[in-house]
Amino acid sequence: MAIYSISDKLAFFESVFGKGHLSGNGKNFDIRCPICAPSDVTKKKLSIKTDCDAAHCWVCGYKTRTMAPLIRKYGTQGQLARYREIFGGPENPNEMVTGERTEVQRLELPRDFTLLPLANQNDPDVKATWRYLFGRGLTEKDAWYFKFGISNETRWKRRVLMPSFNFKGELNYFTARAIDKDRRPKYDNPEVDKNPIIFNEINLKWDRQIVLVEGPFDLVKCPENTTAMLGSDLDERHELFNRILLHGTPVALAMDGDMWDRKTPKIAKKLQEYNIDVVIVDVRPWGDPGSMSRAEFEIALGEARTLSWGDNFLTKLNRVVNNSARCF
């Protein structure tokens, strides 16, 4: 029996039918209907139920209990076979669970990657890297723990490389933070699909609260059971999201302060829809977790609260008040 995650399925549908759109509650995936094929390609009116693949077009009224007929008609033989094999069909009921993905991305560190504590300590770049880390309140012990490294390749030079490993201890991602103020981009990372990646998976315990931060350099000040979302979005397309649902893992959401009344409540609500316990860590006075000390983060985590309907109401009220204030 094939095991796959919802993100695998959506990626597969997109490979056959083009870009789709996932509904806010994650229950429907909308694509351009190939039957009535509207000339406006942005119209996504064929709605597929993500759990069972029944679909319905709001324009032409086409209905189907499975996507197999459409894949047979508009896809290739290979895609149809793949659909049947991995995602099931009417004769092979769907087994949509989260779990190991069918394809694994290969990723390598730069060839000359060297752990910072083992690099030539007289090298000016190495010295500058230490200065940068100490300036951020990190220690040599942290450099060992997070396996910070350096590379002399042009793209990665004068950056702190922070690798991430999957549960088998294999590299699954790395990010590289510039140590020089004006360097752009501030963070550079390999061009891979980030959705399947769980940053720092090797250290995560799913049966206790997990702290979610946006970037890898935020998690250096957080407790051990922390992962980075590698962005400010989290939904059914992300393996991390699916894994949280699978284990029913309680979440402490510690996104950057500027997300407080935007993405933070959105993500919290999305997790709550799946009955995940969520508390929100207020890091607004510092901007982001990476700018806090460990002690400060511990306190903020201890004071984290759930998002209540009252908060929601207050946020909206604040917005209304701010907007009307602006009118005067």
Ligand SMILES: [Zn+2]
């Ligand atoms: Zn249609």
